[in-house]
Amino acid sequence: MQLDFSPLANAIAQLEKSLVYAYSPAALADSGLREQLRNSVIQCFEFTYELSWKMLKRYLEATEPSPAELDMGSFQSLIRLGNERALLRSDWHLWKTYRQARTDSSHTYDAAKAEAVFAIAPDFLVEAQALLQALTRRSAST
Template sequence: MTLNVTHLERTAATLEQALLAIDRHPESSDSVLFDLYRNAAIKSFELSLETAGKLLRKALKAFEASPRSVDALVFNDVLRHAGKHGVLSSAEVERWLAYRANRNSTAHDYGAGFANDTLQLLPAYLQDVRNLAAVLQKVFDASA
């Protein structure tokens, strides 16, 4: 299977730049720039999470006898299967499940407090998404 993780790496780079910009423009009562960068960080988080899910689904097809069975999995089951096949460690699966739960909440809660809570997850998430990109690239290279 020939596939690469360039788009996932790009979303991680975008997230990193948004987080760096937030550090340069701390929250204040009139900081539109803080809101702009916070929103960019959250959107990058959402995009990278969806991209990671799609790539994990493709990677799992290398391990499963029936690729259609992988297509039928919901996102959380994709994460669990990635753990079962050693693509993610059990600790990573738990963190990714938490990221997914947070993402599901961001889609329904637009409050600034919740958005700021999400920001607290993003530095660890950034490291996890970069680690996942490296692991996925190895899976794709090995199956090519």
């Protein structure tokens, strides 16, 4: 089964674009613009995060000998398996941080939490890019 990674690639591109705009001189000079662009980054982070772990799961379901076990496992076991298969750049502890940031961004609006999610988005961008590269490379070789 050939997986379509273009939705993940598009989400990553949007997150990257939002980050570039959010750190632009215009945004840094205008607090209102920065706030709006920060919100864009947070929304792109949320979407990219969701697509990342779901694409990882789809890939593992397509390539593991017992895909049904993935449905019974925890999120932590999914991330650990992704690490064992050298698909992820970061370990469970960092993915746990990303997961908490995703939860914080979607269940409560708080300026401090928004800034924390905004601050972690560049690191997650690198993680998502690495995942996409690993998935693409592995799929091309099968």
